[in-house]
Amino acid sequence: MRAVVFEKFQSAPVVTEVDRPTPGPGxxxxxxxxxxxxxSDVSIYAEFTADNPAGIAPPFVLGHEVSGWVEELGEGVxxxxxxxxxxxxxxxxxxRCAACSRGQDTYCENVASMPYxxxxxxxxxxxxxxxxxxxxNLVPLGDADPVAAAPLSDAALTPYHAIKLALPNLAGGGRFALVVGLGGLGQIAVQILTALTxxxxxxxxxxxxxxERAAAAGAVTVPGGEGQVEAIRAITGGRGVDAAFDFVGAGxxxxxxxxxMARQGRLTVVGIAGGAAEWSFFANPYEATLTNTYWGTLEELxxxxxxxxAGQIRPDVEKFALEDALEAYRRLEEGSLTGRAVVVPHAPVH
Incomplete structure (x- = not known):
């Protein structure tokens, strides 16, 4: 079968033939x-080295946002x-650990011993x-479109987890939420915040x-650049936002x-651009929290x-044939995609 394979560090993946896998027990x-x-795929093949924080090594097939139809059952299923x-x-x-028992495999206590x-x-x-x-790890989709659903396993689950943890900050009237960075995760974050709060x-x-897409989903928008913070604070009447979500993570x-931020607010850095935060007692609003999150739980998916x-989340996807997957990654790297790129191996792409 054809697949997009990460073969070596700091090199683009390749579309090549690999053996069709066979399901094991379970x-x-x-x-x-x-x-x-x-x-994250781009970081893996373009930036990682053998001494990477995830402890992973090529070769393997890329793709961690996946949907599909059950084709074959392994033993015991x-x-x-x-x-x-x-x-x-x-x-x-x-x-086996406490984190995995609650469906939070992202924080597995035995991750160092896992092969992936x-x-x-x-x-x-x-x-x-x-x-x-x-x-x-399967979550039933029923009759919902599985192609458009594929990005939800990261591009929606990751902001959902961060937002769910911040819901106490947004409970009550007159609250404000800030979404910084309106790529795939940020766009869905706007939809989730609108639906849940x-x-x-x-x-x-x-x-x-x-x-424009965020405004169509119900957000009040502020352009980046000079006067950005002043404009954000003006919308809140000068008080600041109760919960902020940074989907870039740059300095x-x-x-x-x-x-x-407002006093007693919560800032969650979700993006992994490698930026550092500065903190001082008098510059930080009193009792304002700075934290980060990674992916989400199985229950949350x-x-x-x-x-x-229910129609509360509407992913904006741009479809690519499997043979065009490298073009999808190229456009992702250059920032020219208008939606989440989804590779569709078994259907014509128009």
Whole structure:
């Protein structure tokens, strides 16, 4: 079968032939409906070295945002119908520790002993015609479109987890939320905040078209650049925002979010651009929290799918054939995509 393979560090992946996988005990074989291209993939093949923080090594098939139809059941698998559509929870932990017991494989306590972090991150992923996944990691999609759903397993789950933790800050009237960075995750974050809270959602980015899409989803937009923080604070009546979410994670975006905070607010840095935050007692609003999050839980992905099926989340996707996957990554790197790139191995792309 054809697949997008990460073969060596600091080198572009290749589209090549690999063996079709066979599901092991407790696994299923999925016929891939869609696989989202993520900046994490780019970091893996373009920036990582053998001494990488994730402890992963090539070769393996990329793709950790995966949806598909059950094609074959591995030994011992029951209760799953061949042909049914599912979204894949990407992280795979040890399955034994406290974190894994609550479906939070992202924070597995035995990660150092695991041979991979997730489907598509150390283990063969969904940028292929077929992929094997643990049956535990399947989230049913019912009759919802699985192709458009593919990015939800990261691009929606990651902001959902961060937002859910911040909901106490946004409970009550007159609250304000700030979304910094309106790429794939930021756009869905606006939709999630609008659906789950009554807060005024302020969204900021350097790209006018990105802000137009956020405004259509209910956000009040502020362009990046000079006067950005002053404009954000003016919307809040000078008080600042109660919860901010930085989906970039660069030094300037972190500083923008920090400067926009209200007392007892919460800033969650979600983006992994490597920026550093500065803190001092008198510069930080009293009792304002600075934290970070990584991905989300299996239970939360079920909740994300429920929102998708209810029409509360509408991913904006741009489809690519498997043979054009490298073009999808190229456009992701240059920032010219208007939606989340989704590779569709089994259907014509128009």
């Amino acid at each position: 696994e299923v074989l999925l016929k891939v409906a869609g696989s989202g291209a993520c900046h 029951r209760g799953v119908e061949v042909g049914s559509a599912h979204l894949v929870y990407g992280p795979i932990g040890c399955g 972090l997730a489907t598509g991150i150390g283990r063969d992923g969904g940028m292929a015609e077929y992929v094997t996944v643990p049956v535990r 009554g807060a005024t959602v302020i969204a900021t980015d350097m790209k006018p078209d990105a802000m 300037p975006t972190i500083r923008t979010a920090q400067a926009s 079920h909740e994300v799918v429920a929102m998708y099926r």
